Amino acid sequence: MAARAGVSIATVSFTFSQPHRVKSATATAVLEAAAELGYVPSGNARGLARGRTGxxxxxxxxxxxxxxxxxxxxxxxxxxxxxxxxxxxxxxxxxxxxxxxxxxxxxxxxxxxxxxxxxxxxxxxxxxxxxxxxxxxxxxxxxxxxxxxxxxxxxxxxxxxxxxxxxxxxxxxNEAGMRAMTEHLIDQHGAKRICYVGTSTTAEFAARYEGYSGAMRDAGLAPQPPLESRPAREHTTIAAISGQLTLGMPDAFLFASDQEAIVALRLFEQLGVSVPRDVKVASFDGILAGLLVSPTLTTVQQPxxxxxxxxxxxxxxxxxxxxxxxxxxxxxxxxxxxxxxxxxxx
Incomplete structure (x- = not known):
């Protein structure tokens, strides 16, 4: 490739590893030679030379x-x-x-x-x-x-x-975000009986439950134990909601993730439950799917x-x-x- 471009081997190396050190016309000649020869830089070889994989x-x-x-x-x-x-x-x-x-x-x-x-x-x-x-x-x-x-x-x-x-x-x-959403349901919608649906087995989910619990206590309301559910385990979400509905409809369901909330919206539609007329729904994550369901999903947006x-x-x-x-x-x-x-x- 150096011979084809009419440059030194070192110049070829610099063109691919440190292009700022090579004049534009020279770099163009090297790249054209590489294209003609079908050359692709070896990441493995460069990694060995640098002691890094890239x-x-x-x-x-x-x-x-x-x-x-x-x-x-x-x-x-x-x-x-x-x-x-x-x-x-x-x-x-x-x-x-x-x-x-x-x-x-x-x-x-x-x-x-x-x-x-x-x-x-x-x-x-x-x-x-x-x-x-x-x-x-x-x-x-x-x-x-x-x-x-x-x-x-x-x-x-x-x-x-x-x-x-x-x-x-x-x-x-996590905690502050779920606290703010719980406060929104309480302050803006008068919700008093809010059921929290999700797991608390990891640090981020535990923090979300603490945010919900803290907001409920600050409002003089009793936080409910979490209704156990896991994202991507639809049967756990359906079971959690179905079990709660046998005890009565709360003012709102607050979900630990959008995935669980979207499963719930589909279930409510099948059961003839109108959201938000019959029950309010909110959740956490901000995935794009939350904009494509009906009703659109109120959520805590993660960056x-x-x-x-x-x-x-x-x-x-x-x-x-x-x-x-x-x-x-x-x-x-x-x-x-x-x-x-x-x-x-x-």
Whole structure:
């Protein structure tokens, strides 16, 4: 390639690794020679030379898997499944999109891995061995494994609280956001009996329940124990709501995630329950699907793209030598729409 372009081997190397050091006309000649020869720079070779892979890993749960097993990707069943609510871009997908765009902007590749694609420990270990830094969602990687990884590469844990010294975090104001939504239902709609639907098994979901409970107590109302439900486990959401309806209709249902709220809206339609006339509905996350259901979903908006971008930024700063462990906390916003009775579209 150097001979074809009429330059030195060092100039070819600089054109691909440090293009700012090469004159524009020279770089053009090198790139034209590369195109003629079908040359593509080897990421592996460049990684060996730099002692880096040039990749950042993101390891997540998969909310689009319902636990019943994946269909054959070439089957009609797989095509049919692609139209279900659980295959719509969700929280995890939006965070990954933010991480991917920021990685690309900063010159890194992004490697994706999921806790259900392989047995969890093997899958994350496989990723760690191939990347310069790791982003993981809260609670997926066991603490002992995380402790071992943190000695080898920078790690950012998303959505939860600080679990381990030496691990960066990027999270949101889960408790404050759910408190604000509960206060909206109480102050603006006079709701007194608000049922909370969701799990509290992870730090972020526990914080959301605390936000609801605190707002209820401050208003002189009794918080209800959470009705156990999990995102992407539709049967748990349906069972939680159905069980409550046998005891009576509350003033409002407050859901820990938009996915659960969307399942509920579909169930209410089937049962002939009018939202928001018969019951108010609000939730948390701000996924795009909340704008496409009827009524549109009142929710606490997470800055999902910003979460992904911030996590990549923390990793890249650490790789550049920034020594401090960072704990980034991003703000939230209420999106007041139709399901609570306000009639807004955003």
């Amino acid at each position: 990749a950042i890993g993101i390891f997540s749960f998969d909310y689009m898997v319902d636990g019943s097993g994946d269909p054959d990707p070439d089957s009609v069943a797989a095509d049919a499944a692609s139209t279900s609510a659980n295959t719509f871009p969700l929280y995890v997908d939006e965070v990954q999109y933010g991480a991917e765009t920021e990685s690309r902007r900063l010159g890194y590749a992004l490697m994706l891995g999921g806790a259900r694609t392989l047995p969890g420990e093997h899958a994350v270990t496989d990723i760690v061995g191939r990347v310069d830094g790791l982003i993981t969602f809260s609670g997926i990687v066991p603490l002992e494994m995380m402790r071992g990884f943190a000695g080898r590469l920078p790690i950012v844990e998303l959505s939860g609280e600080v679990r381990l010294e030496g691990v960066h975090t990027v999270t949101v104001e 999902m793209h910003a979460i992904g971008r911030a996590a990549v930024g923390v990793i890249v700063d650490a790789l550049a030598g920034r020594p401090d462990i960072r704990h980034v906390r991003l703000p939230l916003a209420l999106r007041i729409r139709q399901s609570c009775g306000c009639g807004g579209t955003d």
